[in-house]
Amino acid sequence: MKLLSIFFLFLSCNAPALPSDQHTSAAVQPALPATAVSDSIVPPEYDADGHVVKISKTKAEWKKQLTPQAFTVLREEGTERAYTGNLWDNHAHGTYVCAGCGLPLFSSDTKFDSGTGWPSFYQPLNENCIAEKEDNTYGMTRVEVECARCGGHQGHVFTDGPKPTGLRYCINSVSLRFVPN
Numbered sequence: 050m051k052l053l054s055i056f057f058l059f060l061s062c063n064a065p066a067l068p069s070d071q072h073t074s075a076a077v078q079p080a081l082p083a084t085a086v087s088d089s090i091v092p093p094e095y096d097a098d099g100h101v102v103k104i105s106k107t108k109a110e111w112k113k114q115l116t117p118q119a120f121t122v123l124r125e126e127g128t129e130r131a132y133t134g135n136l137w138d139n140h141a142h143g144t145y146v147c148a149g150c151g152l153p154l155f156s157s158d159t160k161f162d163s164g165t166g167w168p169s170f171y172q173p174l175n176e177n178c179i180a181e182k183e184d185n186t187y188g189m190t191r192v193e194v195e196c197a198r199c200g201g202h203q204g205h206v207f208t209d210g211p212k213p214t215g216l217r218y219c220i221n222s223v224s225l226r227f228v229p230n
Contacts, residue, residue, distance in 0.1 A: 089151060090151060091146070091152060093152055093153075093178060093197075093198060099177070100177065101152070101197040101198050104150055104198055108124070111124050115148070115149065119224070122202060122221045122224055123148065123201035123202055123224055124149075124202070125202075126193070129221050129223050130166075131166025133166075133222075134168070134223055135222050136168045136222035136225055136227055137166055139157075139160075139168070139227055141157065141227065142158075142230045143157050143228050143230045144157070144174070144230075145157070145160075145220075145225045145227055145228075146225065146226050146227075147198065147201055147203070147224065147225065148201070148223065148224055149196060149224075150196060150198045151226070152197065152198045152199070153175070153178065154173055154174060154196065154203065154220075154225070155170040155172075155173055155218065155220070155225075156170075156174050159171050159173075161210075161211055163210070163219065165219055167204065167221060167222065168220045168225065169210070169220070171215075171216055171217065172214050172216060172218070177197060178196070178197050179195070179196070179197055179218075180197045180200070181195070181206065184205065191205045191207070192205060192206045193205055194218060196224075202221075202224065203218075203221065203224045203225070204218065204220040204221050205218075205219050206218045206219070
């Protein structure tokens with residue numbers, strides 16, 4: 050029974066890769082320089098409609114910038130194994146930013162222990178910085194969470210979280226960088 054539970058837990062935060070052309074947008078800005086995504090927060094820029102301005106990089110540019118595991122998760126919508134990421138048990142105060150572009154996504158104030166082995170949050174810092182789309186893989190319907198700026202796969206959001214939102218943003222550690230306060 051425990052093995053079956055672990056299998057379903059894995060499925061709850063995993064998704065297969067999608068073609069890279071599904072990460073396009075009408076409003077695209079040039080790629081950020083590599084130094085812009087070091088250990089700092091890169092605040093969003095907004096277009097005239099109030100949407101986060103997107104960045105665009107080639108597959109080769111992403112591979113050069115990201116570790117192999119980060120590339121698999123962020124660009125090919127993979128997942129890391131539960132309890133293996135460096136942020137699932139992080140209790141420090143600060144901001145969780147996209148590992149691909151530095152966009153601030155979550156605050157440590159909304160992080161909670163979901164028992165899943167992935168960092169979990171009950172709300173994003175700013176709704177405009179998160180993009181959501183339907184994911185119908187593995188015979189179930191889930192809501193995938195992406196970075197609104199670079200389209201990097203973060204994880205999924207579920208409706209079994211704590212108050213006040215009732216949401217659980219189940220996010221891969223490798224998709225995030227932690228910037229302490």
